[in-house]
Amino acid sequence: MIIDYGATPPIPELSLSNGSHLANYRRVYAASETAAERGQMTLDDWFAAADEAGIGLTVIKGRDVETTFGGRVTNEAVAEVVRAHPARFIGFAGVDPNKGMTALRELEYAVTELGLRGLNLQCFEHRLAIDDRRMYPLYAKCIELDIPVNIHVGINFSLNSSPEFGRPMMLDRVLCDFPELRVCAAPPxxxxxxxxLAVAWRHPNLSIGLVAARPRLLAVEHSGYGALLQYGRTILRDRMIVGTAWPMMPMKRVIDEVRALPIEADIADRWLGGNARAFLRL
Known part of the structure; x- marks a missing residue:
């Protein structure tokens, strides 16, 4: 079964309540975000498109950026979507590290009462470094609850935040302090x-989410993604996890582009589902 590690289906409650800080993303992804995909597709249409792509399960993620940008996708909304379609979705909680103990209590409630299965942290939206001390209680709580955490790594295109919040080496410091923490760094x-890649090679609990980046670029010379292909088909073949980032990219195109890469079929299967299944402990 193909598992889409990150998408936002056309359900109003899953859209960030105030996403003005992400306006520049619409320019960057204008070529792939079609009007039909962004605003005219019903949920039934979306399920049909997921079926056509062969996707059986999709990870949906909460977000809380109220302190910095005044927006939120609530954990309750994510849990309700999962309850309505339990065979199609798995939910991650979103909390705001700037809220201190409130964030910790919300995370525990989301996991123990709402049934969510992980934590989503978009550090650039919190304007916090990955290794900021305000993040550490949440990392400890993830270990206590035995859940994975998704951490935004790499550049962001918001002109209201800094790309420096996504430097991977900060993640190395976190994993040295929390060697039991299960992390997926996404985008790649x-x-x-x-x-x-160096951080992932050092830490066996770190996976790499191939999300919001076109898979075909891994095979394009000078794209900056080529090393992912080399390591992702060798020593890190068990830790590459694909997500379509819909509506940023069409689902079937992402899956087809992974299949078209110069990798063995069994490795493509791992990227498209097997690795996610292990990471999520399904």
Missing amino acids: GWPWVEEL
Whole structure:
């Protein structure tokens, strides 16, 4: 089964309530975000497109950026979507590290009461470094709850935050302090791809999410993604996890581009589902 590690289906409650800080993303992804995909596709249409792509399960993620940008995708909304379609979705919680103990309590409630299966942290939206001390209680809580954490790594295109919040080497310091923490770094680190690969090579609990980056670029010379292909088909073949980032990219195109890469079929299968299944402990 193909597992899409990150998409936002056309359900209003899953859209960030205030996403003005992400306006520049619409320019960057204008070529792939079609009007039909962004605003005219029903949920039934979306399920049909997922079926056509062969996707059986999709990870949906909460977000809380109220302190910095005044927006939120609530954990309750994510849990309700999962409850309505349990065979199609798995949910991650979103909390705001700037809220201190409130964030810790919300995370525990989201996991123990709402049934969410991981934590999503978009550090650039919190304007916090990955290794900021305000993040550490949440990392400890993830270990206590035995859940993985998704951490945004690499450049962001918001002109209201800094790309420096996504430097992979900060993640190395976190994993040295929390060696039991299960992390997926997504997107895959550009323009610090080799730095992220070095961190993943050092830490066996770190996976790399090939999300919001066209898979075909891994085979394009000088794209900056080529090292992912080399390491992803060899020593890190068990730690590459694909997500379509829909509506940023069409689902079937992402899956087809992974299949077209110069990798063995069994490795493509790992990228498209097997690795996610292990990471999520399904």
